[in-house]
Amino acid sequence: MASPTLSDVAQAAGVSYATADRVVNKRGNVAEKSIRKVRDAMAALGYVRNVAAANLSRGRVYRLAFLIPLGPNAFFNRIRDHLKITAERLQTEQIRVEIIEVAAFGVEDMQAGLTALLEQDFDGVAIVGLKSTALEQPLAALRQKGVAIVGLVSDLPIDYRSAYIGIDNRVAGRTAARLIGMAHGGGKGLVQTFAGALAAHDHAERLAGFQEVITADFPKIALLNPLMTKDAAAVVQSQASAALAQHPDLTAVYNVGAGNSGLIAALTLAPRKPFCVVHELVPHTRKAVEAGHIDIVIDQRPDVEINRAFSVLRALIDEQGVPRMPELVPTIYLRDNLPGAPFPETMKDKTK
Template identity: 30%
Template sequence: MQSAIAELEKQQTRGEMSGRKLAIDVVMETPERFSTAVRDAFEAEVATFPPMVFRCRFHFAEVMKQAELVQLLDRIRLRGTNGIVLKAPDVPDVAAAVSRATEAGIPVVTLVTDLPNSSRTAYAGADNRAAGETAAYLIGEHFGDEAGRVLVTLSSGRFRGEEEREIGFRRLLRESYPRIGVTEISEGHGTDAATGTLAMQAISADPAINAVYSIGGGNRAVLAAFEAAQRPIRIFVAHDLDADNRALLTAREISFVLHHDLRMDARSAFRAVMSRSTRGGIAPPALSAVEIVTPYNMPVLGSALPFA
């Protein structure tokens, strides 16, 4: 049934988009390992639509000043685009730039981290609070009745998606696993150098830390910090099935990766841009499922679920 619906959607798209080309600008402040996964997912999904319907222009930076991001969004609006896909901090200036774009008739789809107080057209990504709860369950069940302390890493507190993961994580620990404490580090921006320094400082200051929930990335640096301090890690839960995490999971250096299908997110974003019905309003979120990945069920590159 689902395949039949998908085929009908493709036929409708071919009819509606015949002879048309849509340019979409993908704007992200994110580590390179994740932006690479996003680019690959979007380019793979473009190939499933009628030829030349979509053309993606990518604007990526690992760290972007707020003023630079706002200027970029305004330049894209003034130059002209058929849609913007955006991963950005949830701050007032960014929300204002999104409003200027939607007022100009440009649909804006937030990707993996939402801007719920903006006029964005739709959100495409996972249920981040549920993902945080899933991480808490994995870690809590691993410790059982034992006490533990988890190092929670955020790339930045400015991203709503990361904040939602942390909220879900802390809530479930507080309610179901009260013996487990949390030490948080933030503002490493997912880069190895900054995240590694923050991790080293945290584990040096607190000998009780014996687990990791990596929300913001920089996992090789976090592992190196524990190794340098000669400190064991009982369980390590990470996000995003990028190249680094694939290698670390295969080598059993991390325990689980919480995966969601970026190609589904890309598909949802494309549909929101094509849809005229959601323009000017808030569409229901298109949530992709969170999957617990181990070394034994890792999606194969090039399959329908190639990235997280």
Template identity: 25%
Template sequence: MARRFLVKEIALQAGVGLATVDRVLNGRAHVREHTRKRVEQAIRELEKQELQLATAGRKLIVDVVVEAPSRFADEVREALEAELPGLHPAVFRPRFLMRETMTTEEVVETLHAIGRRGSHGIFLKARDVPGIADAIGELQRRGIPVVTIFTDISLSGRLAYAGLDNRVAGATAAWLVGQWLGKRRGSVLITLSDERFRGEEEREIGFRRALRQRFPQLALIDASGGHGLDAATEARVRSVLAKHADIAAVYSMGGGNPAILRALGGRRHPVCFIGHDLDRDNVRLLREGRIQAVLHHDLRQDMRSACQRVMSFHKLLPAAAVSPSSSVVVVTPENIPEHIASRFR
């Protein structure tokens, strides 16, 4: 199957040398396993892009670097791939690096490697820490634009941010919690995957501020730090529940909702449970009535905006034609979008 593509095309897609691709294709020794997998993934990516590459237009290679649970990373990949055919006059060739957890050093080295081999742009979901911000600044000096997606790194030299207004999302969640609980007193359990993801931090800021102003009778209990991964999230929530038994509501900003519900176990079910993103888990939990609302934003619109930002940077699109990022949408069991519901039946 790989023989459909030139070795130099595979090498460009994989971000490795010609000799490395040759060794992988011919089954030779002295190739590290993760390098072999990267070449194999590059071939699969080229196969998906084959029809699009046949069309006219300037070809832009973009690197998609995402630290997120696989359930969300898969949604990001599918959203971007769905947008690719309509992004004229450019033809995008994405290279994906998606991992559930990455150290700061791994993210920085990944960005440095992209800078060395070249790219027309980077879509980045990573933590807001100095080392990563510095690496983005270095890419900017090299002329490689970085668009942060879904969680921002604002003081970094990034070109733009594409994603939800997270403070508005947090304030919306606070309003919903207040409407469900009314005047009753109680505790609201909140969870972030990692406070260094600025998007989730912005949600928390918006939530805390709105709750304090509108519903001061409600107390917050923080069970953050599970990285959105089920085992770690469940452990964090169980640890907090050992000290706080009465939970009236849950606002999950970082995912892992099945794990949160397992940790709650036989306790009195929260009056309301609000999550983020319409992934497979959340659609199922909505249908089962185990969570009451999901704050959803259109990933395709956000990825379209990110691509158009890169097109504008390369003078292929006027800045005025760039689509805005998505708005927050409150989804309940009664209004799950059909195109999403049909995917998870």
């Protein structure tokens, strides 16, 4: 049986095709009585609006903004690179993208950036979120304006966005804790953690998950107070070097954020290297894993996150709701499973 057409809807509702089209595509200037008739006919016939055809007929252009932290963070450089590649490819689908950079962990800068969006004509925005009530008013104003909002990598206040795209950061922190606990083999330990700032949802959640598991399942491991670094490599290096000097019995370090080039520099000079877990596989963390300075990298696959952000924003703009997608599970990289990396000489099959 053929799918019902808009003509079928108009006939069933007893209205003109033009009136049915205005109702279906929300063009306005239709009496409430006619709107009810058309919607009842759509429900009775099982009519599904062809979004692609409607957008094509109107020459619709999707205008999207991505608010990304400013700075030399290698992970967000990956985000920017993939955004630019994807945006160029999607131009043929009438999608236009603007990358707006805001100060890392800067609540006031984020607030100003969101407020500035109100003066522009964006259909949807993806935001690397922060935890602050100061963001609620501009986010609410954007939603009132009809802008689709999603949190990306780090979540926003849940009542002010339609979806979050990223890994479960509490689970990521719990995973790091489990790996470090297993590395201690049931023995005693002393662990130093680092974070950019607790204003970032992802950093706060990773730390919380990490502390939960260590406290509950590895009581012989002591945790030092986390050190805040703003993800600045120089700050990470200085604080890591000081921690290593002050605590020669340090058995593990875990950085929930960025600035890992500084951590690597400190570990390279340490007389005794503690077990090390970090996030995001970028060139310098990969080299550090290969060299044995970092033991484990937890990577959240930002290319997948960006692709999902485009899909979700487009669906929200088209009023299709948030599409069902499988949970985004991070990848755990060790020296032996780095993508495209050959086995080290000691691991090669010597029987050949």
